[in-house]
Amino acid sequence: MSELVIDDAPFSDSPVGTGRLIVVSNRIPKSNEVPAGGLVNAMHEALTGAGGLWIGAADPSEQALDGLTRIGSGDYDRATFAITEAEHIGYYLGYSNSVLWPLFHHRPDLLDISESEFEAYAAVNRRVARAIASTVKPDDLIWIQDYHFLMVAQELRALGIANRIGLFLHIPFPNPTDVMALPQVAALSSWLAAHDIVGLQTMRDVTSANEVLRHDPKAQVLRGGKWLRENRTFSVLSFPIGIDAEKFAKTAEAARKPDLQLADDAPLLIGVDRLDYSKGLVQRFEAFDDYLSRRAKGDPRPTFLQIAPPSREDVAAYQEIREELERTAGSINGAHADLDWTPLRYVRRHVDRDLIAGLYRRADAALVTPLADGMNIVAKEFVAAQDAEDPGVLILSHFAGAAEQMDAALLINPFDKRSFSDAIDRAIHMPLEERRERHQTLREGVFEKDIRWWTDSFLARLSQVRP
Incomplete structure (x- = not known):
């Protein structure tokens, strides 16, 4: 096989010890x-x-x-x-x-x-x-x-x-x-x-x-x-x-406030994942459905925003999870939506990173609930993006690698729909003092091990x- 010549200039030397x-x-x-x-x-x-x-x-x-x-x-x-x-x-x-x-x-x-x-x-x-x-x-x-x-x-x-x-x-x-x-x-x-x-x-x-x-x-x-x-x-x-916690925190703080047209007292839940069967998206939707079914009368009406851009669409398993997720989302909104309220907003496209940082900062809770994941840096980005005076709550799967470092989150089993939905309810109603304590512990870890x-x-x- 012939060699592809690129140009005569060598790649630059950048020392790691004495080499590149x-x-x-x-x-x-x-x-x-x-x-x-x-x-x-x-x-x-x-x-x-x-x-x-x-x-x-x-x-x-x-x-x-x-x-x-x-x-x-x-x-x-x-x-x-x-x-x-x-x-x-x-x-x-x-x-x-x-x-x-x-x-x-x-x-x-x-x-x-x-x-x-x-x-x-x-x-x-x-x-x-x-x-x-x-x-x-x-x-x-x-x-x-x-x-x-x-x-x-x-x-x-x-x-x-x-x-x-x-x-x-x-x-x-x-x-x-x-x-x-x-x-x-x-x-x-x-x-x-x-x-x-x-x-x-x-x-x-x-x-x-x-x-x-x-x-x-x-x-x-x-x-x-x-x-x-x-x-x-x-x-x-x-x-x-x-993650680059310092940089991401500054990005979130400077990001424009997203206009989601929500009521002032409406909690915002957010999930950001690639469209993948390992992310537990269907289980997440079903837990939110269970929460809506048991939500106390008179409670604020939450909105769950799930951003899930597609990936590897040529692989059959990804086509199947996409179809299942769309059916589940439609069923949930059909059962619970009102003329002035869409409880589940599902966005299946790429969203700019700066806008996502602003959404994290606006959100009252993040659902990071994979069935298997190496780390899942969304959990760390969400923590870094929060206003320490009024932080949101991280709901985190035991099966995310991040759970080993972030036990101050609300740790859940994504396969247990009832306890998952209980965690959503707890996050929405968590007192400010507890939110601050949990966030402070999480933040220290995210910024120290960046x-x-x-x-x-x-x-x-x-x-x-x-x-």
Whole structure:
């Protein structure tokens, strides 16, 4: 395969220790605008401080050549690797999001297994490894993001790359029972062992990963979160991701007040999620329906605003959850709405990040209630956005990774409709003093363990590894 030449200018040096930070993620901002939300925004914040090179997938094309294409520079360089239309279907829509995503979110029943899709996944991972190998310098740190690239480190080792390599999974880790549904389960331990640091969101995820590794006869547990497998020592550790809390708080405070045309005493509940079966949206709607059915006569009429932009619409499971959610929303409004009141407002499109920050600040409660989630930074953004003098209430699922750090929230089981609806009622009627106490505790954690803390913690551990 021929090499794709980008230009003669080398990527800039940005010291992490004595080398650069090279970050790899599937999504990468194609323009110079600050990216919105999730992993991409987290990587932008991390690299803005550390500098280095960010590598991501190009838009699909007819032909995929080796090498990198420079797409931007500034606080850090950005470059893309090529991917074909067929690989996008197999690597991204197929193996990544129809096998790994449901498996790691504890839904092995949704796996759509195809050998050709795994071959596409492996081919893209090999191309990414070759692209990194073509630009990496001996002292560079390589930081691989998420489940799209589980094989890249192994491929780099096969190419003779001895650099320190870290993996961070933004999603949960499967338990030993679920992981058996993965056709490549026998290779999973070797993929992990090729890294020096495997970073996970929660201690619960670390426990799951350790249990999976214990089932591998080639893996030997050592002290301090370390493992030995075929002469490679690696660590599995928890690094719960944070947000740029200071910046988000200022954005929320400065945001224009959204005109929702609500009565002055009407509570506003908000949910902000990608349209995904792991987010528990149907269960959330049903709990709100239960609350409305039992709401005390004379209570203020709440409005629940759910923002859920679609994603991966070509995957069958996502089409099904979209249809189910629309049916449920229509049923709820049909049963409870009045001429001057629509209790559930469902927005299925992207909403500007600054406007969302203002909505968080306006809201009386946020419903962050996934069935499985690595962290869910919406919980942290909501807390950061609040007015400390009159804060809203965070209703948080036990199954969100954020629950390990945010036990001052109202923690709920999203499968228990009655207790969930009781939490909604409690949030709406919670006294100001209790709201302030809970918010103060939550705020301290969000601001102390922010995105800079997360970046520094992971890279400090990775830098300590002896190459």
